[in-house]
Structures are given as C-alpha cells and as structure tokens.
Amino acid sequence: MSTKSQVRESWGTSYGQMVWREFFKSRLNTACMIFIIFLFAAAVLAPFLANDKPFVIRIGGQLHFPLFGDLQPNDYCVFLAAIVGFCQLLLVLRNHRRVEPSIRGRVFWRQVSINTVIMVTGIILIFIFVPRRLDATDYKSMVASGKATSAYFAPVPYGYARTDLKSREQPPGREHWLGTDDVGSDVLCRLIHGSRISLSVGFVAVGLSTVIGIIIGAILGYFGGKVDFLGMRVVEIMMAIPTFFLIITIVAFFPRSLFNIMIVIGITSWTEDARFIRAEFFRLRNQDFVQAAVSLGLPLRSILFRHMLPNGIAPVLVNATFGIAGAIFIEAALSFLGFGVAPPMPSWGQMLSLGVSTTGRFLWWLTLFPGMAIFFTVLTYNLVGEALRDAIDPRLRKAA
Amino acid sequence: MIPTLLGITIMVFAISRIAPGDPVSLSMGPGGQLDAARAADVRKARMALYGLDKPIPVQYAKWLGRVVRLDFGDSLKHHRPVIDIIKERLPITLTLNLIAFVLIYVIALPVGVLAAVKHKKLFDRFSSVILFMLWSLPSMWVGQMMIGYLCGPTFENWFPPAGLSSNYADQLAFFPWLWDRLWHLVLPVLCLTYSGFAYLAKQVRAGMLDNLRADYVRTARAKGLSNAAVVFHHAFRNSVIPVITIMATLLPAMLGGSVIIESIFSVPGMGLLAFEAVTTRDYNVVMAVATIGGVLNLIGLLLGDIAYAIADPRISFEGSEL
C-alpha cells in the first residue's frame, strides 16, 4: 500500500487533477456542479418524478407496476446513457489513481470509445427489443372509484401530455404546485420533462459542433496550404452569416424534430473550435521539439495529435461548456418563436411562449418558472465555463 | 469579402429552395374555391409568374444578376420591391441596435474599469456577480416578463407593449413625437442592451486586470505617474483594443438577437421581417435579409479590424485581411 502511494507521489499531480483542485476551491463552483448534477438527476429520473402512472397499484387483489411497464424505449436509452456516463466518470477517477500518467490519455480514449460503442449498440438493441407501449388505463379514476387500492404515485402525479381543459391556465395551487398551462397540463411536470430536451439539445448539439470543429480544425491545421486557405474561407462564411437567422431558416424550412434542432445548432456553431484547433496545430508545428521529432523521421501526424490533445482540448472543453449554455438558450429561443419540438413534447422555451396569452393576459406562472429554469441552467453552465477557464489558465492561477 | 458574400447567398438560397413548401402553394392556400381540373394549371401559371419554374441554379444566377444591380426583386407576400421594404425596416433595426450599442459601451467601459481597479473589493465582486446574471438572462424571458409586469393589463401598465410609436405619432410635434418614440424604445433597447453590456463589461474587466499587471504599467508607476494617469492613460488605452474587436462580434449577435426582441415587442424591424419572410417562404425577402445581414456582419468585422489597426500601432492596415 505504502509503496503504491509512493508510486503515486512520484506521478505527481496531473494537469487534470490540478484543474480539478483549482476548480473546486471555489464554493460557488461546487454549488454549480451540484445544481448540474441535480438537473441531470431530474432529466434522467423524469418518469419517476412526474408521471400519472403509479409505481405500484393493487387491482383486484394482485399488484401491478404500471409506471415501469409504461417506460418507453427512449426512457431506457436515457437510463443507459446516464449509467454509461457515470461509469466513464468513475473510470476517469480510477485512472488517476491506478494508471501511470504517460499512458493515461490513451487509456482514457480507449475507455471512451468502448463506452460509446456500448452505448450505441445498447440504444440500437433497446429500439429493436423494447416495444413502444401505450398504457390506456386511467389509474387515478380507478383509485378514486375504489376499484384499485394501495396505489403509490410519483411526487408529481401528472403526465406531461395529459390534458384537462377543466383546469386550464390555473395559477399555482395545492393541486398543481406550479399551475397549469393552456390545456391544463401540470407545469411542474412539464418543467421536469422539459429538462430532458434542454440538456439533450445542449449536449448533443455541442458534442456535434465540437467534434466537427476539432476535425475541421485539425485537417486545416494539419494540411495547411491550399486546404487551409479554402477551409478558412468556409469558416469565414460560416462566421459572417447571421447565425440565428440561418438557424431559424433551416429549422423553419425542415420538419419539426428534436434531432433537427440539435443538428442545426451543431453545424452552425463549430467555427470557434475549428479556428482554435487550427491555431493550436500551427503553433505546435513551429515548436522546436516537433521540428526535431520530424527531423528524426517521426510522422508529423502522431506528434501533432499526441501533443495537441492535452494542450488543445482543455480550452475546447471550456468553449464547449459555454456552448452548452448557448445551445440551451438557442433551443429555448427557437421553441419560443414556435420552431421548437412538436407538442405536446415539453420544452421550456415553448412553455415560456404561452406566458402571455392571446388576450394579453399575463400568466405569470407560465413565464416565471420556465424562465427561471432556463436562466439558472444557462447561468450555471456559464459559471462553470468561467470557472474552468480560470482553472486551466495558469497565469490567472498565479495572479489570483 | 465578395466570395464570402457569394458563399452566404448560395447557402441560404440552397436551403430556402431545397426546403418543402413554396410561396405559390402558400398564396393559393388550402383551396376551397379552385376546381381540381384547373388547380394544377393555375399553380404552374403562378410558378411561371414568380419565375420559380426554372431549375435552381438558373434561378440563383438570375437572382444574382439582379442583386448586383441592387434589385432584390419583389416580395412575394407584400408584392412590393424588397428594397423598399428593407428601406423601411433596416433603419428601425439599426437605430434600435445602435442605441443599444452606444449604451452598452457607455455603461460597460466604466463599470469594467472600475471593477478592475477595485479588484477583489466589494464593488468588483458585486458587479461581477450581477454581470454574470445579466449575461445569462434569456432575453425572451426578460422581454416576456417586462411585457407581463410592466405593460400588461394584469400588472403595471407603464410602457407600450408593442410597436415603435403610438398611432398618429406622425401628427405629433417633433418633441412629443420623440418622447413617444423613446417611450416605445425603452424596453426593446433594454432587452437588447443588458446582455451585451454584461459581456462587454466582463471583457473590459479582464483586459484591465491583465494590463494592470503588465510590466509597462509598473514602468509607468516607477515614472511617478499618479494612479489615475496609470489606469487611464496606460492600462485603459491597451485594454480598449480587444474591446474594439468585440464590437465586430457583438453587432451580428445583436442583429440575430433582434429577431427575438422584435418579435416579442412586435417592432417592425429587420428581425421581424426576416422572421415573417422565413415563415411565409418569401424567398426574395429571405435572400435579401440574408445578404444584407451578411454584408452588415462583414462591415462589422471590417470596422473592427480598422478600429483595431487604428488603436494598436502594432497592427498595420495590410495586416487586416478580409
């Protein structure tokens, strides 16, 4: 044991650990992290938090578990993704304890790739084998009429697609904690389920843009010359287009779906990363050790990538964090303007748009709560991004 | 610059034409009156009328040919020359944005500088938190809240909820008119301003902090300059440079943002125009907006570079490539 610890001592603190430590110095950052985790929990566990099916119910003597029976393939996908992601996190932590720094990077990438493979196959399998189910029975009324007993409902016992015209546009009350929207669905429930949309848009879109950005940047930076010239023109074009307008155009012209939104946001916001990575490559090219390595006959590719990753990735990550905030905002804006996901799928922006009814009556609860949801999510990601930037920036670290 | 523009237009053109739906079926609506036997021909006729029957590249070529003569064609919705519509709308958006822009700089610079000078003092901490919040406030939310709380029947009714001037503003004398106009501008401008201002202030602060740590500032102090002189004459001058370049990125962002703001406050500006054009497949307008938006952006970038070159002796004009 002691030997191990000594070994680890000899490893010293890795860049990642330093950033980590630096990051968690601030209590605010910790708070943000907790909030994000909370958001994730809400998103992943949405069906368990807000659902009109009971966890367990006794009908005619025998127990049923409608809620679990009602889980859709996409729910399972979310769970899978969450689990895999969590494992990846644990693995990373473990790496820092077990794996010798020089090979850590490679190990990490291998783990990531394996996990992605697992995830993809898993999702495919889920969609093949888990049937779409539609549970028609209305358990509430059964309980009410006494047909069923000992039913345990989720804390928010409403479905996000349930409509109830009798109680539409109700202000917050005992029945509906955060009120109801224009067709009487529970706002809180829709908020919870909406977090899924926001987060998934945020992450997928940004993931996409980051990947595109890195690849393009790497290509430009690696080949340089003509390729670079042409590439940069394209990048310029992308930057010169009023992005939001472009997004609206695309989203408005093509069928309404979550994926479209993700993709559109993804393909319109990669320029930053691309330019950064390109610059990073050029910087590296001209560094002596690279020149030396090349002169020794090592392939430029491997060198560039090996050295680009550690130095180059961190800022890209920071960028991504801000990107997530941005993407969430854009999604909200789109839904607000009516280009969002198809109803009754809940989206914060779309809920926000209901805040001022056509009569000009101001349904404050339909404005305040979704708005706060968006605001705090965006704020948190921005804060985290800022904190990360500070953390990875040694100059600031010295100065602070 | 020109190739960039071409690229933009081609891209938008392609998108708008590939997409399903077209102005003709829009203008013909779900039908109801038209006999099936004729409907198809009528449609063809209309297509020909709008010149939508040709293959897309040809259409683009034609369009381009007209645009170089600054003729964006007629709006398929308003049936008027697009250029006229733009002439009405662009100034509105520009005034909106320029006012916001000036405000942003006027507020952001002092706040940022002060925060940097009072680094880690109360003001700095307070302001940085506030700025952060402002920065992340979703504008549509703020707009919605303002309309709801400040100009709704439900709560206060202090501001007009929509438009740029109350009716018959044109019959008012100049000053009442101006007042009325300003009154209508308050909220939209506010919405446009706050986030950009927060962002900028943050940048200024960061820049100032860097520069206050720089060696030449130490030199300046060693010269025996007063604190104020050091801050404003030396540090500020340097940290202004990046701020100028932000201008280039801020302007396009605001034009994009004005889509939201204008549709919330129904301000008849470019943003709203773009929005309507997109939803009604008003191709000519869409193209025009895209082009002009692109041009504005490029101008923004160009201005940024020029300003940079002026502000920073290290950059010469040849340096700014566009």
Next chain:
Amino acid sequence: MNGRSTLATFFLFIFLLIMIVLQVLSMVQADRLYERLNHLLDTLASSRTVIVNQGNQAKTGAKNLPGQEYPGDEGDWLVWCLDAEPENLNPVTSTSLYARYVISSTIFESLLEYDPDKLILRPLLAESYKISDDGLEISFRLRDDVHFSDGHPITADDIIFTYRTIVNPKVDAANLANYFKDINDVIKISNHEVKFIMNRVYFKFLEIIGGMEILPEHIYKFTDPMEFNKKRSNPVGSGPYIFEKWDVGRQVVLKRNDNYWGKKPKIRQIIYRIITNLTATVQALRAGDIDYMRPMPDQFSELSRDNQFTDKFRCLSYWHPAVGYFYIGWNQQRPFFKDARVRLAMTHLVDREAIRTYILKNPDVNIPTGPFYVYGRQADPAIKPWPFDPNKAVQLLNEAGWTDHDGDGIRDKDGVKFSFRYMIGSGLYLHEQIAKMVKDQAAKVGIEVSLDPYEWSVFVERLHSRDFDAVNLSWGGGGIQEDPYQIWHSSQIGNRGSNYVGFNNPQADAIIEEARRTLDENKRNELYHQFHRIIHEEQPYTFVYSRPEQRFLDKRFENVKIHKLGINELEWYVPKDKQKYK
C-alpha cells in the same frame, strides 16, 4: 477566491429571494384579479352586455340599440384594426380577406348586393336584371345615374372590361376566374345594358356576376397583363369612400366620397390600422387608438365580462353566412380512416362541449353537423351533433376490428398499428390545444397520435400532396348560397383539388351535381338537406365548432344594427357631442 465565492453565492441567494418575493406578490395580485373576474362573471351572467343574434331569428338588431330612427350626424373617423396587411388593394388580384375589408362596398361596388335581412339579391349599380327561362342568359341594366368617384359614368364597357380582365389567363386572378369559367361570353347590348351567356346552368352565376366588383376601365385598362398585376394600390371605384393613402405596414386611409351617387355614409374617414400583435391590439383599443377590432375568441369571452371594458366598448357577437367552421379532417386514403365507423368513433372522442366551454368560453359557439352555415337555409336543423362518448367510440372501434391484438396497449388491425400523424399548422395556439386534447383522448382508448406542426406553406403543400393522416383546419363559410362541389365532389380528390380527405360517395356526388343545376332555391335546399345527412353519417370531417363573428367597437358609434348578413359599418354614425376626430 473563497472570499468571492461565498459572497457570490450570497448574492445568488439574495437574487433568488427577490425572485421568490416577486413571485409571491404577483401570485397574490393575480389571484385577486381572478377573484374579481369570477365575481364579474357571476354578476354579469344574468345581464350580458353582449349583443347576440341567433342568426336565424331576426328579432335582435333593434334590441337595446337606441336612436336608430335618428338620421345621424356627419363626421368623425372610424379606426378599424386589421391584424394583417392586405397584400394588395386590387379587387381582381387580391385574395386576402383583409383586402376585402378595405375595398369591397367601400371603394368598389357590384351590380347586385344581398339584402342584409331578407338575404336575397337586390340591385345596386344595376337597375334591374333578367334571367332567361333556360337559365343560360343573364342580362343586367345599369342605373344611368351611377358614376365612379372621379365623375366618369359607369357604362357597360366597364363591366365588360372587368369581366375580360378577370378571365384573362395572364392576369393573376386564377381563384376568381375559376368562378367565371363556364361563362361563354358577355355581350354589350347598349351603353347601359350587358348580357352574360353561360354554357351550362348553375345557380351561383347570378351571385357571381352580380357580385363582380366593377373596375373603371379608363383607370385600369392595360396592354400587358403584368402591368395590371402590378396595379396593387390606389384603387378607384364607384363606392361611398375613396382611397386616400396607404402607409405600408401602418395604415390604409379612406375618405368619404363626397360626390357619391348614392346615399352618403356619415363617417368622414375610415382608417385601417395594421397591428399584427394581438395583445397590442387590445391595448390600442383600450388606449382609444383604434375603435373597431376583431378579437380572439378568448379575448372576447374574457373582456365581454369585464365591466370597465363594456362601459367603453360594444362587444358584438353575431352570426352571418360567411362564418366558417373548424374541423378535423380524416384522410380516407389511410387504412385507419377508410371505415366510417372509425371516423365516427374519432368524432365521439372529441369533447366539443369542453372545447366550447373551456377553450372558446363562449356559449354562443355552435357545434356544426355539416358543411353549411348553421343558421342558413341549406343546413338541416333536424340533425343533431354526435355526443362526446368514449365508450361508444371504443365499441365502434372494436366493431371496426381495431383491437389491441399484440397487447402493447395500441390498437391494431391486420398488422397495422393505430398510430397516426396529426398535422397542424404551427403557431396556431387554438389548433395546437385542440390537437393536444385529441391526442390525449385518443391515447386513453389506445390510439397513438403524434402531432406534426408545419409551417403554413409546408402544411398547404402536404395538404395538396395528401401527405397526412389527420389534419386541423377551418373553412371560411361559402356564403348564403354555398356550393359543396369544390370540397366534397369525388372529382376534386385528384390533382390538388380541395377534397383532400378523399371523401368519395357516389350518392353525394349525384346530389351535388343535381343541386348545381337546380335554380329553385327550395328544391335545392331539399337536396342539400340530404347531402347534409350523408355527411353526418359518414363523418369525413369531425366538425369541431363554428363560432359567431365577434367584434369590439367603441361605444361612441351609434346605429349599430345586426342584420342576418352581419353588420354594415357604413350605416354607423357618431353623435356630434361624442365625435372624436375633426
């Protein structure tokens, strides 16, 4: 850093607190507001200030509208709010409703017009008209005292010019021209007499020709049709008002035509303000910027219960033949909706009562049973709407063989799951709400519905390519004499016809064709009653609601009569003492 973080979190919490306080306050205030609203609702339930006419009985009109015998005072303006801008002001090329608001019967006049209470055609520009016995010829005799606003007398040439313009294929008026397609020719008999010759008998021809708005040839004449298509503004007609100016995006101004040949209206100016934002419209009304507007249903239901509001404004709710109906169309090309029983089941699943009471909040709203104007003579009043009855629906579905075989909770029939795509126009709140409700209801009986909102243009495109399972839409009313041919005849299923749900019923076709040939109104209505019955049984649509026209009008206007044909703004006047604009 620590220092900052603690402080920052502190401010974060402060902010949160403020938010919460604000929220509580607003909650309290809003609730108070609701109490007041409910209170008003109760008190006003008895004494409604809303004027309603049950279209079919003409008893209303005069009711609680003082001073109608009084001739009325000259002067003042009517500021009329349009929630969209007319695309042009050319009576031939314009297609939008808003253009109609602005130009028809104000600037342009037609040969005949409907008597607002008897609902029969009566001469306007024409002095008399004659239909030949075979019904293939209609001749009109013009009054000789009629002239355009610029003094030019109206002659037969103007009529002929107008007709020729409409049917000119190069002129962008396909929809309009379509009505004239079976008119062979028009002959000028004398300077004041024209004769139209048709190649088949069709009861609507009189209305069509009679309703043709006459253009002054000396102003509109053209050599190249494109140049006519370009004539969008500056309309000149013979009507009681003349065009003043059009500030695009803001307003259209008409001023009274002082050398009008007929009875001059009282209002000196009509200004059409274009305000697209609905909330803004109400604000403007309250602020007195506009006098006259068309509210959204819930705006109406809400404000018509608000005393302060009704003190200042009239809340007019009235029926007229042009009110359309809102429906859900079931695409009968699809496996799900082939079977009439399934369509009927769907109708049973739509809780139209709830929509009326909770969404439209208007007891006057009518649940239609067929395509005709509910209070019109064409509709069969005996037919009663199907009730909301999920159990019946379930039973019907089972009968039709749609049962859950594979136990996944979704009904299916020979391998096809009952899960269909429901197309709605995006951004239309009402449509969205109804669609959401239907989806939920359907889910409760084991039918999976997924909503597809589409931009209007795409929507229309898919409509015409029949690329949908179910769709939300509403038809504008076809007027007093409606011809169901375009929408219901099987010949319209094909290329871009308007029968896009693919309703195909030989019997119905036969009736429609016969009715077109029948000139005697009563006989015709007999046929239409049969047709109505068929539609009711077949349920190609689920007719959701048909609601009265609703308007807000400033109280200062007097002589506001409600005719069977709706209201006629040109009758109004403002008493001297109340006049607002000089």
Next chain:
Amino acid sequence: MSEDSFLLTVDGLSVSFFTEEGVARAVQDVSFSIKNGKTFALVGESGCGKSVTALSIMRLIAEPQGKIVSGKIVFDEKNLLELKEKQMRNIRGNKVAMIFQEPMTSLNPVYTVGNQIVEAIRLHQKKPMEQAWADTVEMLHKVGIPDPDRRVSEYPHQMSGGMRQRVMIAMAVSCQPKLLIADEPTTALDVTIQAQILDLLDKLQEQNGMSILLITHDLGVVAERADDVAVMYASRIVEVAESKVLFEGPLHPYTQGLLRSLPRLGISAKRLQTIAGTVPDPLHFPTGCKFHPRCPIGNSDKRCQSIEPRLRQVCDGRCVACWYAPGYETEQEKKNTN
C-alpha cells in the same frame, strides 16, 4: 566613513506576500546602505528577493497581497515608507528611477517612445512641450540611439531589445535621479549589448554623479562594476562587503559556492562547481539557516538546522550571517554553545 555620505539606507526591511497558499516572506530583515555616487550590487539567485527589495524601495509592491511588514528606507533624510503616496510620486522617477529586467514588455506598446519619455519629463520638471521634446531627443542621443529625432516618434515594437533598454534608461535618467535602480538590466539582452548597456550606465553615472543599485545574478558584472556588494539568499542578506574584498575572501559558504561556480581567468579550473540543490520555496523555508540543506557544513550541523544566524559585522565594512564564518562568534559564545 561618515553616516551622512550615505544616499540610501535600508534598515531591517521585511516584505511578505499574503497568498492563498500562505504567507511568503520574500524579504526578511534586510539592511544595507548605498554611498553617494557609488554602485551598490545586490547579488543572488533568482527568487531570492532582490527585485522585491528594489520594488519596495520604489514602494511598488503589488498591493494588497504584498506588504512591507517592517523596516525603514531612508533616502536623503526621509523615510520613504512614511511618505504620503503623493510625496512618494514626487520621488519616483524624479529622485529615484528604476530600470526593469524585460525591455520587451516594460514599454507601453501603444505610445511612441518619445511620448513615454516626455511624459516623465513633463511630470517632474513642468517643462513646456517643445522643451520636453528637445530634452527627450537629447536624452535619446545621450543613451546612444542613432538619429534620435526620427526614433523619438517610433513605437517600441519597431525597436530591438537593446534599443528599448536604452530608451528605458533614457526615461529613467531623464530627470537626473540621485539613485538609479537597475533590476537585472542586461539579463534579457545578448552579451555584446550587455556590455554596451553597462558602459552606458557607468558613463551616465559619471556625468550626473548618481548612485546605482545594481541588481543582478551575474557575479562577473559585479566584480567589474560594483563598489559594494550584498549577497542575498532566500530572502536574507547573507554577506555584505566591498566588492574586491568579497571576491578575495568570501566568508559565507553560499558566496563561496557562487564564486566557485564562476569561471576565472588564470586559475586552471578542473571543472566549474555548482551548488547542489535549489533555492527553497519562500512558502516553506527550511528551519534554521536557510542555506543549510545545500551547505557543506550546515547539512550535518545541528545548530545550523535549528537556529538561524543573524547578519553580523565581523570586521569593518563586512557583515556575514553564518555560524562558522571566522570572527562571527566571539570565543565566549563558542563556549556557551558547546
């Protein structure tokens, strides 16, 4: 030598930096004095507190982290540490001027060199613009910049490192200061330039008879330019002496180490020796004599490890801080300890 001939006397100066990691005692109890018109060298490895000492003379320690904890800095009969900021500004750049290590970054990139010098002149001498410009050009000429009247209106980035350092010097001496603090003026420059710059300094010193506080780690420079030397190690002065004396017989083991690591002409060096180990981190200094971990004697000796020796005068004009330096302890004390 008489007290009054001292231009500057630093007495018991201690400076600490309060960072998150803890308190860094960058300078502890430093005392030395600079004679009029002489060059005083402050020698030591980087990070031993030389620059901090210099900055605290200018009172330019970065607030709020940095603080002058105790001590006096007497500059012609005034204790600089007690002056008001305003008075201090009068002295900065006017009576005491400073040259910095990095000429590359020490000039403001957005102003012409002319501007930056004029600024100083006008500030302290209240001269009209033209006059100031004339002086500036003349100054530049004096510091050996070719055709100054053109160069005066150039921007720093248009100049080479050497040129910039000359500009810095011009700026510093533009107001004929009594004391010029040169903080490693030549480290950033290549050797040939170094010599020129140092010569320039000497020349200027002769011309307006100012004293120079030369801060460097280059003993070679010290040997040929400085009159008196103070050797600093880990925040303390370990030895003070006239330079030639010091170079003949260094007393402190650290000084000895430094000298050994210096190439000498004449002596056939077997191989240059270096001092083992590194300068301790100011956050956690070793106990006792800070040099003991690297010291041939100290690393074994209990006392060195436990008790820190203070700077003491061993013979006139020579102070040292080492238990084992000859004459550091009287026989008496030796007895007590053993």
